[in-house]
Amino acid sequence: MAEAEATSAAVRTSRQDALVRLEGVHKWFGNLHVLKGVDISMLQRDVLVIIGPSGSGKSTLLRCVNMLEAPTLGKVWFEGREITDVRTDLNEVRTHIGIVFQAFNLFPHMTAMRNVTVALERILKLSSDEATERAWEQLVRVGLGNKANAYPGQLSGGQQQRVAIARALAMRPRLMLFDEVTSALDPELVGEVLDVMIRLAGDGMTMMVVTHEMGFAREVGTRMLFMDEGRVVEQGEPREMYRDPQSLRLREFLGKVL
Amino acid sequence: MAVTEAPARDPEAAPDVRGPTAPLPASILVLGIASLVVVVGGVLASQINYALSDRTLTQACIDEGISPDDNGGLGVCNIVEGLRDTLTTGSLYLGIAFGVAALALGWSTYKRMDSKRRRDQAVTGAVLGAQAIFLALVLLVFRSGEPALFTKHFLNFADLEGYGGVFIRGARNTLILAFVGELGGIVIGLILGVLTLSPYRAVRAPARIYINFFRGTPLIWQLAAGFFVLLLGFNIRISGFIVAILIFALNTGAYAAEVFRAGIQSIERGQIEAARSLGMSYLQAMRYAIVPQAVRRVIPPLMNEFVILIKDTALVAVIGLTASEYEIFTTAREGQSATFNATFFTAAAIAYLVITLPLIRLVNVAEKHLRSGLVGIAGTGG
Numbered sequence: 001m002a003e004a005e006a007t008s009a010a011v012r013t014s015r016q017d018a019l020v021r022l023e024g025v026h027k028w029f030g031n032l033h034v035l036k037g038v039d040i041s042m043l044q045r046d047v048l049v050i051i052g053p054s055g056s057g058k059s060t061l062l063r064c065v066n067m068l069e070a071p072t073l074g075k076v077w078f079e080g081r082e083i084t085d086v087r088t089d090l091n092e093v094r095t096h097i098g099i100v101f102q103a104f105n106l107f108p109h110m111t112a113m114r115n116v117t118v119a120l121e122r123i124l125k126l127s128s129d130e131a132t133e134r135a136w137e138q139l140v141r142v143g144l145g146n147k148a149n150a151y152p153g154q155l156s157g158g159q160q161q162r163v164a165i166a167r168a169l170a171m172r173p174r175l176m177l178f179d180e181v182t183s184a185l186d187p188e189l190v191g192e193v194l195d196v197m198i199r200l201a202g203d204g205m206t207m208m209v210v211t212h213e214m215g216f217a218r219e220v221g222t223r224m225l226f227m228d229e230g231r232v233v234e235q236g237e238p239r240e241m242y243r244d245p246q247s248l249r250l251r252e253f254l255g256k257v258l
Numbered sequence: 259m260a261v262t263e264a265p266a267r268d269p270e271a272a273p274d275v276r277g278p279t280a281p282l283p284a285s286i287l288v289l290g291i292a293s294l295v296v297v298v299g300g301v302l303a304s305q306i307n308y309a310l311s312d313r314t315l316t317q318a319c320i321d322e323g324i325s326p327d328d329n330g331g332l333g334v335c336n337i338v339e340g341l342r343d344t345l346t347t348g349s350l351y352l353g354i355a356f357g358v359a360a361l362a363l364g365w366s367t368y369k370r371m372d373s374k375r376r377r378d379q380a381v382t383g384a385v386l387g388a389q390a391i392f393l394a395l396v397l398l399v400f401r402s403g404e405p406a407l408f409t410k411h412f413l414n415f416a417d418l419e420g421y422g423g424v425f426i427r428g429a430r431n432t433l434i435l436a437f438v439g440e441l442g443g444i445v446i447g448l449i450l451g452v453l454t455l456s457p458y459r460a461v462r463a464p465a466r467i468y469i470n471f472f473r474g475t476p477l478i479w480q481l482a483a484g485f486f487v488l489l490l491g492f493n494i495r496i497s498g499f500i501v502a503i504l505i506f507a508l509n510t511g512a513y514a515a516e517v518f519r520a521g522i523q524s525i526e527r528g529q530i531e532a533a534r535s536l537g538m539s540y541l542q543a544m545r546y547a548i549v550p551q552a553v554r555r556v557i558p559p560l561m562n563e564f565v566i567l568i569k570d571t572a573l574v575a576v577i578g579l580t581a582s583e584y585e586i587f588t589t590a591r592e593g594q595s596a597t598f599n600a601t602f603f604t605a606a607a608i609a610y611l612v613i614t615l616p617l618i619r620l621v622n623v624a625e626k627h628l629r630s631g632l633v634g635i636a637g638t639g640g
Contacts, residue, residue, distance in 0.1 A: 068531055095537035105532035109550050118546055119536035164532075171536065 018077070019044050019175060019206055020065055025074035027060055027230075034060050035071070036230035042175075047207045049221035049238060051214070053253060056227040058210040062177050065208060066097040079174070095123060098168030099177040102184050104160040106152040112139065112163045113148040116170045124171065138166035142196050158189030165196055176200065178209040214257055218242055226250045277373025286364045287379040290386030293356030297394045300349020301341075308340035309333075318342075322406035329597075330416020334409045341401045350394040357394070360387030417599040421589075427582070428589035429609055435502055435571040435585055440564045442507025447514025452544060454519050465515070472512035478573045481505050485577045499583040502574045510567055517559045521552035558625040565617050569610060586610060 018041040027035040034057045042048050050058045063069040064076060067083055067090050075084045083093050106115050116135035120126045126134065139145050142162035152160050161181055168176060178197065182190045194216050201207060201220045211217055217224060217238055224238040226247075234247050242258075245251045315326050319335035328334070340346065364384025371377035453465035472480065484505040488494045525548050533543035572587035579588060590606035593599075 066535060068535065091534075091537045091539050094535055097535075099535045101528055101532065103526075103528050105526075105528035107529065107532070107547050107551075109554070119538065122542060122546060123537040167536070 017043060019046075019079060020208070021077040022061075022064065022071075023075045023077075025061070025064055025071045025076065027057070027064065027069060028072045034230055035064070037074070038227075038230075038232055040225070040232070042206065042208065044174075044206050045204050045222075047201045047209065047220055047222045049217040049224045050208065050210045050227060051212070051217055051224065051253070052227035052233075057230040058227050059179050061227070062099075062179050062208055062210050065175075065177055066094050066099055068099070091123075095119075095171055096173050097175045097177065098171060098173035099179065100161070100164050100168055100181045102180040104152070104157070104164045104184070106160055106164055106167070108152050111149050111151055112144060112155070112166075115152070115163055116167045119167075120170055134170050135166070138170045139163070141169070142166045143192070156189060157185045158192045161185065161189075161193045162196055165193075165200075169200075174206065176205055176207045178207065178211070180210050180212065182211070182213060212257070214242075214254075226253065228253070276375035276378065279373075279375050279379060282363070282367065283371055283376040283379035283383070286360055286367070286383035287386075288383070289356050289360035290364070290383030290390075293353045293360055293387050293390035294393075296349050296356060297353035297390045297397075300353070301346050301397065304343045304345040304349075305337065305340040307345070308336040308343070313339075319406060322404075324406060324410060328410070328414075330414045331410075333416060334406070334414050337409050337413060338406045341397075341405055346397075350398055353390045353394045357387035357390035360384055361391065411600045412604050414599055414601050415605070417597040418593070418601060418605055421593055421602070421605075424584070424589050424593075425586065425605065425609060428584055428586040428606075429613065431499075431583060432568060432571050432585040432587075432610075433613065435499070435506060435574065436564065436568040438503050439506025439571075440510055440560075440567055442503070443510025443514045443563070443567075444560060446507060446511025447516075447518050448549070450511060450515035451518030451522060452549075454515060455522060469512045469515050472509050473516075477505075477509055477570055478576055480509055481573055482576050484508075497583065498574070498577040498579045502571070502577060502579075506567060506571065510563060513563055514560060517556050517563065518552065521556035521559075522548055524555055525551050554628060558621050558628060561617065561621045561624060565614050565621070568614055568617070572606075 020040070020042040022038055022040045025035055025038045026033070036057075038057075038061055040048075040061075050061065052058050060069055064071050065078070067076070071084060075082055077083065078093055078097065081088060081093070083090065106112075107118070110118060113132070113135055116138060117128075117131040120131035120134060121128060124131075136145070136148065139148055142165055144159060144162055144166065147155060147159060147163070150159075152163070155163065165181075181197075182193050185193065190213070194213060197207070197209070197216070198220055209217075209221070221238040224235065224241050225232050226234045226241065226249075228249050234241065234245065234250050241250065242254065245254055313332070313336060315324065315332055315335050316339055319331075319338060320326075322338075324331045324335055324338075360383045364380045364387065368377055368380035368384065371380050450465045450469060454462055454469070456462050456465075481502060485498060485501045488496065488501055488504075522544075529547050529551065530543050533547035534540070538546065571585055574585060575588050575591060579585075581592075584592060586606045586609045590602040593602035
């Protein structure tokens with residue numbers, strides 16, 4: 001009894017500390033059961049890497065964290081606020097959570113600079129000068145100071161993806177989500193994007209990364225989840241999981257991708 | 259030597275690989291062109307000959323009901339006589355002969371042509387020949403009917419003298435009706451288009467009802483009913499011209515709504531996701547990210563709607579307008595009822611073409627520009 005109370009107290013503390021927490025998250029698309037009860041919690045400065053075969057629900061899970069997909073069942077907390085609560089101002093929450101997509105999703109009718117500043121000015125209500133300064137800082141950080149006036153159509157895939165990262169970072173998010181951000185890139189362009197992400201992790205950014213880049217997962221991830229068929233099959237420290245996979249499915253998966 | 263050394267024009271241009279020509283396909287092409295030139299040239303030459311030379315009304319024309327007192331009667335007679343002239347007859351039959359030759363030769367040989375250029379020439383010659391045959395047959399049939407009666411009523415421009423000013427005023431009024439109507443329609447359409455994409459059925463439903471009502475009933479009825487609804491129902495007394503603009507805007511709004519909806523839906527889903535992820539509300543995402551892109555894509559279809567509306571303004575004929583409000587069609591109707599000469603409507607058709615042809619050309623240019631622009635704009639590069 002006392003023990004149970006102590007445990008629940010411990011859980012409550014971890015609830016307080018966790019930057020992100022998902023509890024019993026299920027997602028159906030029509031009759032397709034994509035997530036089958038996922039529990040996750042992330043602490044600050046965690047770099048949580050999610051791997052798994054395609055169709056295992058990795059991306060859907062990631063998109064539940066900023067409510068681009070609303071869980072059918074279950075709850076999601078961000079900084080202690082339950083964001084699955086309909087009363088939550090999701091627009092405000094999303095200003096603190098950056099996301100980078102597989103398909104870049106830059107606004108094609110805006111320059112790289114404008115892509116970064118538009119939300120700073122319209123949403124964070126920064127002055128044009130402040131927004132430009134902040135955007136400039138981030139574009140330089142991703143190595144694209146010389147491309148500020150280029151339109152997305154004039155940039156390579158790797159450059160577009162780095163602009164997308166700068167756009168998300170300029171909001172000064174407390175969490176960054178990366179959804180297979182190198183999957184649409186030509187092989188020779190993958191490195192420049194991963195370099196930016198490695199530096200970001202080094203700077204202490206909290207990151208959730210869905211990826212097929214196994215090397216990146218091992219080197220940069222502080223924690224790793226292996227998902228299959230909508231469930232978290234195994235989780236732990238990446239090197240440990242690579243060296244000694246517990247489940248048969250992870251062993252099979254690693255055997256295919258490594 | 260010429261084979262090894264490519265022509266030193268533009269080093270970027272692809273080489274011309276259509277290959278050489280030969281006497282047979284070249285002569286098919288020449289026959290095809292000749293057949294069309296003979297038909298069109300013969301008819302025109304004969305008409306010009308009659309129009310420019312000094313003539314009087316022929317007995318044949320008088321027999322067919324053209325009186326010397328008719329305003330423009332001589333001109334009508336000249337057109338008809340020109341059509342019956344041996345020069346016309348000869349060139350029609352000669353054109354048909356050339357055309358048949360080109361068509362037969364081209365049709366039977368084009369599959370055996372062994373270079374792209376030869377095949378192109380054989381096909382083009384045959385097609386031109388077919389066009390000449392068609393044109394000549396239509397003219398032969400036409401003149402075997404009652405060309406005098408037709409020409410007297412539809413191609414007698416003499417009565418139009420002095421109507422230039424009113425037609426220009428009519429064209430101005432047509433453009434005002436169509437342009438202001440289209441502008442109003444675009445505003446209504448943008449709002450309705452966004453509403454039809456709402457996740458709430460309660461928001462979508464009224465927009466859909468509006469759109470289906472205005473798309474599902476005849477514009478001519480909307481004009482007539484709108485006039486009386488305002489006058490009798492709401493007791494609003496405004497000029498028929500303003501009512502017409504209002505109805506055109508409401509009607510175009512329904513069509514523009516569908517155009518905008520399709521335009522917005524054509525924007526990749528990732529765009530709204532990216533915008534929402536930056537903390538934008540749905541409407542902010544629409545305003546900053548989606549609509550600016552959609553607008554580019556809907557410019558050609560909206561311009562098409564504008565061309566359609568220009569012609570539909572003729573329907574204001576069903577509501578009461580004052581003389582200064584007459585647009586092209588009502589202007590023509592007034593002229594026709596004053597003179598019993600339907601050539602006014604021919605002039606109206608020409609006036610519509612003068613306005614719409616440049617616009618149609620502009621739509622095509624915009625479409626081409628947009629299509630090439632899309633590659634640079636939406637291309638994901640790597």
